[in-house]
Amino acid sequence: MSNISLIIEEKAASIGKFMVGRLLPFRQKRMIGPFIFIDHMGPVKLNERENFDVMPHPHIGLSTLTFLFEGSIMHRDTLGTEIEIKPGAVNWMTAGKWIVHSERTPDYLRHSDKLMHGLQIWVALPKDLEQMEPEFCHINKEDIPAWTDGGIQYRLIAGEAFGRKSPVPVYSKLYMIELKSTTEQVVDLGKHLYGESGIYILNGAIQSEENVYAAKQLLVAHDSTLCTFTIGANTTIYIFGGEPFKEERFIDWNFVSSDKELIRVAKQKWLEQDYEGIKGDDTEFVPYPTFNTSLKTK
Template identity: 40%
Template sequence: MTMPDDLIIQTIAPTTHNLGDFKVYRSLPAKERTMVGPFIFFDQAGPAKFGPGEGIDVRPHPHINLATVTYMYEGAFQHRDSLGSNQLIEPGAINLMTAGKGIVHSERSPDDERARASKLSAIQTWIALPDALEEMDPAFEHVPEDALPVLDYGGAHARVIMGALWGQQAPVTTYAQTIYADIMLRPGGAIPIEPEADERAIYVSGGDAALDGVPLKAQTLYVLRPGTRATLYSVDGGRVMLCGGEAFKTPRHVWWNFVSSRQDRLMQAREDWDAMRFPLIPGDDQEFIPIPQGRPKTVSYP
């Protein structure tokens, strides 16, 4: 068994943002670390409960040089973007939106969710694009729940969201080598964590879990030492996200909703959004989120 100090090389407690009716726990980017593999942003949103007539409205806003990955635990979002995409996402499915040279999108609670009491719980991540693909054409894809491979280890149920894990390959586009999985641990359940990725991290979104006997805290990101094998285990049951992949050779910078290998590109995107030079969203072009004044909540650190 790998000793705990050799297995976990970094522990990141998220910053917490209270968005009125629900909380967001943000683990990446952090002061101590910007990326794990291609993952440069990691949010747990909720869980939250809404009464009839209530919901979420993430107004139109821009992105560049990244891909967003939306994965729902509970509830639903209606995604719209400047390509004309209009897609409902529900638990177990994936929305992958590639910003490339620039895209605008919104995410809102659908009408049927607003009409009744509802819940919302989701994991939202951003994936940095490799240098040669940062300015690619924008794209959007939706992969339904039944298209993603699911493994049953007896006491663990794992859905492969991106990349190849446990001998299964997800049909979701990747731009750099990427691993991403949703692991449900039943009481007493266990699953192996494989070493095949440059960088890996695990995040307990609910319940309890331990890694090779080391108890893990909920809402905490644990970065694993490269090349190590481990066993993930739960006493009472828990839910864990596994993410990581290829280590980038060139650093990435983050400012608000923009990611790039070049800081001047971030400044250009700020100017373009402020001047409304980004494309609009068909059917959702009456609102927008303005450029933050001062330091935004999402930044990388020098």
């Protein structure tokens, strides 16, 4: 029996004027470990009249992880953070009980041609930390653990695996790993993984038990400890996973929680605009959608 239990294809979704490929949540698989939301942004070319502009919007109950392959984003939030995200770095923002942030093309790039390509990820917080104070951490590319083994280049973007630990301050048992290979070879990761696991193919292909899987697919494993496959030449993949939570999670728009009442309170707070604005970006905001966005994760 194949160790691939589910194949999730990217589904087009809009984040304002920008289209992304949505991978999670999926109707048959709402979470992989604590990972509850994954968007693939781009690759897209923007001209001098086009910019990436995600206006101020709120979050609760999660951490966001922004990881770029190409391009640049200026992050601002209600903690007073203002920092540019560049390829290979990790932006890790923990919303906890409440945070508002915006993501835009930096001023110095707004009137030139530019590229945008990366991953936007949400990681649900453990139940006892859903109401923690918000935090922000930026990890430079050179501080992410990176090594080569058997001709494959590895980077441990977040969490713990392979006896290594990323400096990204996660709050549950998880991993996000990048693998790049220029040649075709067999990869056996079973002894290094735990909990639930999914493989996202950014480019190239992998083969598992005579089945070939191509780019823009997220493969969910039956058993992470049986994670063995053949990685194709010139292939880049990302492995997401970790220990799942016992409690159910709910999503309503940008809000994640195990408690529907916390989501209701956050929604009302945003509708009433009852919060301190973002310094340097407080003249507009993303309105709460008029359609019903609430859904369960299971």
